[in-house]
Amino acid sequence: MTQIYDQDKTYVLNLYNRLNINIVNGEGSYLYDDQGNSYLDMFSGIAVNNLGHGNPxxxxxxxxxxxxxxxxxxxxxxxxxxxxxxxxxxxxxxxxxxxxxxxxxxxxxxxxxxxxxxxxxxxxxxxxxxxxxxxxxxxxxxxxxxxxxxxxxxxxxxxxxxxxxxxxxxxxxxxxxxxxxxxxxxxxxxxxxxxxxxxxxxxxxxxxxxxxxxxxxxxxxxxxxxxxxxxxxxxxxxxxxxxxxxxxxxxxxxxxxxxxxxxxxxxxxxxxxxxxxxxxxxxxxxxxxxxxxxxxTSNGFLDDVKNKSIYLIKRLEEIALAHPEIIREVRGRGLIIGIEMYDDLANKVKAESLAKGLLLNVTRGNVIRLLPPLTISYTEMDLFLSIFESLL
Ligand SMILES: Cc1ncc(COP(=O)(O)O)c(C=O)c1O
CATH class of the missing domain: 3.40.640.10 (Type I PLP-dependent aspartate aminotransferase-like (Major domain))
Structure with a gap:
């Protein structure tokens, strides 16, 4: 147990299921812990960090x-x-x-x-x-x-x-x-x-x-x-x-x-x-x-988001097609995307994603909710897709 985790458990009212990770820094689409691990943040502080971490x-x-x-x-x-x-x-x-x-x-x-x-x-x-x-x-x-x-x-x-x-x-x-x-x-x-x-x-x-x-x-x-x-x-x-x-x-x-x-x-x-x-x-x-x-509202920013959305959803639909026994549906718009999975698979994927340096969020029990930073790059989306597919 990290010291921070321990201290949090002791003194902070226990309302959240904390991860035992001590994040010390955030930049762009990544969070970094005190052990030198990096995590690709695919939920952006639950739709807070739309511009990524540490926007200058x-x-x-x-x-x-x-x-x-x-x-x-x-x-x-x-x-x-x-x-x-x-x-x-x-x-x-x-x-x-x-x-x-x-x-x-x-x-x-x-x-x-x-x-x-x-x-x-x-x-x-x-x-x-x-x-x-x-x-x-x-x-x-x-x-x-x-x-x-x-x-x-x-x-x-x-x-x-x-x-x-x-x-x-x-x-x-x-x-x-x-x-x-x-x-x-x-x-x-x-x-x-x-x-x-x-x-x-x-x-x-x-x-x-x-x-x-x-x-x-x-x-x-x-x-x-x-x-x-x-x-x-x-x-x-x-x-x-x-x-x-x-x-x-x-x-x-x-x-x-x-x-x-x-x-x-x-x-x-x-x-x-x-x-x-x-x-x-x-x-x-x-x-x-x-x-x-x-x-x-700067020129082209939201067009960029729409283009990333088309790319990410299309690639996820291809993955869903290749794994019909695991993924029930991919849905969403822009960069709020749900991947509905069968049984408890969404939580299993989420649990295993952490060791691969990926932060995923699950909602309604069986839906992986993707809320990546709107500033995510195509390379980062590809990295997410390859880790995600490997977990399936
Ligand atoms: C749609 C919606 N409404 C309201 C809230 C509540 O916002 P807050 O947690 O800032 O009070 C949330 C938070 O998740 C939300 O997603």
């Missing part, structure tokens, strides 16, 4: 901001915060942004906005919907929206007024919405749920019902956002405009920051005093965020 532009922005100030109270406007909000607005449907520290807090803000919006129309218009299989965070609101019983069964009572719709099931949706619905929370591609994508048919129905019953469509892009799915936002593939989008994970380039992007017609729902956060929109994290967005 992000680091420079952080250092520059730290030379000015680390924190400002909400009594002051802050240049890096206002700049990040401007970039987000200029590159989305939104007219205003609220900053939080994390994804689940961005969703909490959206819950409050949706409830206030609903109650302004009709006092009992407070019901919310999301999908079975979804994941929206760990706070009480986020956990309640999450459509997986295992995350909430021990913590009841949870938020009232939340129901779940069967994934991509238009009939179930129609039977559950009403004039009492104030919002539908949706991931365009379910991340924790096993890389499953919403259908065009479902979105068409959802948009129609949202107009009919006047409820908000709140897109949780905490995992899929900011280039992960090949576009800046995964919703862009579909023909609709969200009312709210929530972001976090990759927004701060590794620093904690979340955001709620709000459409123009909703920007006056929450008023001074309705919501807030001491640390939400930390200036250092915001400076990192602007550096992240500068790169993501």
């Amino acid at each position: 532009a992000v680091k420079a922005a952080v250092i520059k901001q730290m030379d000015c100030y680390f924190h400002l109270s909400n009594f002051f406007p802050s240049e890096p915060v206002a700049s990040l909000a401007k970039v987000l607005v200029e590159n989305s449907f939104a007219s205003k942004v609220f900053f939080s520290n994390s994804g689940t807090e961005a969703n909490e803000a959206a819950i409050k906005l949706a409830r206030k919006y609903g109650r302004s129309k009709q006092i009992d218009k407070t019901e919310m919907l999301s999908f079975h299989g979804s994941f929206h965070g760990r706070t009480v609101g986020g956990m309640t929206l999450t459509g997986q019983e295992k995350y909430k069964e021990n913590f009841k009572p949870i938020l009232p007024g939340v129901s779940h719709v069967l994934f991509n099931d238009c009939q179930d949706l129609a039977s559950k919405v009403s004039d009492k619905t104030c919002a539908f929370f949706i991931e365009m591609i379910q991340g924790e749920g096993g890389i499953t994508e919403v259908s065009e048919e479902f979105m068409t129905e959802l948009v129609e019902l949202s107009k009919k019953h006047d409820f908000l469509i709140i897109v949780d892009e905490i995992q899929t956002g900011l280039g992960r799915a090949g576009d800046l936002f995964a919703y862009e593939k579909f023909e609709f405009t969200p009312h709210i989008v929530t972001l976090a994970k990759s927004l701060g380039g590794g620093l904690p920051i979340g955001a709620m992007l709000v459409a123009p017609e909703l920007e006056s729902v929450l008023l001074p005093g309705d919501h807030g956060s001491t640390f939400g929109g930390n200036p250092v994290a915001a400076a990192a965020g602007t550096a992240v967005l500068d790169i993501l």
Whole structure:
């Protein structure tokens, strides 16, 4: 046992299944441990390190901001915060942004906005919907929206007024919405749920019902956002405009920051005093965020991601075809890709990948969830593919 592992076990509340590895450095697509081993990171800190580890532009922005100030109270406007909000607005449907520290807090803000919006129309218009299989965070609101019983069964009572719709099931949706619905929370591609994508048919129905019953469509892009799915936002593939989008994970380039992007017609729902956060929109994290967005929106960056996606998915499909007894399906978009395996094989591959210098993540029990840095090179993708195939 490494000393750090031991110390962590002794003093940190035991909520995570830690690996017994002491990472001391990260650069590009690799993490390095204190034994001199390198690991090709195929899940990027669970979709946080979209630009890889130690991005120099992000680091420079952080250092520059730290030379000015680390924190400002909400009594002051802050240049890096206002700049990040401007970039987000200029590159989305939104007219205003609220900053939080994390994804689940961005969703909490959206819950409050949706409830206030609903109650302004009709006092009992407070019901919310999301999908079975979804994941929206760990706070009480986020956990309640999450459509997986295992995350909430021990913590009841949870938020009232939340129901779940069967994934991509238009009939179930129609039977559950009403004039009492104030919002539908949706991931365009379910991340924790096993890389499953919403259908065009479902979105068409959802948009129609949202107009009919006047409820908000709140897109949780905490995992899929900011280039992960090949576009800046995964919703862009579909023909609709969200009312709210929530972001976090990759927004701060590794620093904690979340955001709620709000459409123009909703920007006056929450008023001074309705919501807030001491640390939400930390200036250092915001400076990192602007550096992240500068790169993501630079010429050709997202085209590059799309090309890498085509290459990686095609190669994985060839491997799947050669191993039909092991791989059930390859699915995904951009660089959020699921490899569904039979039985417990995904966990076996994951366990063995470590000794070969590969970091893999498994979700929903049998799906290898690939979330490589968007900056991964073709050589690195080839290395991943050859190690992965050797493990099969
Ligand atoms: C889709 C989605 N929503 C919300 C969250 C919660 O974000 P955070 O862990 O930053 O609170 C996550 C985290 O995995 C997520 O993937």
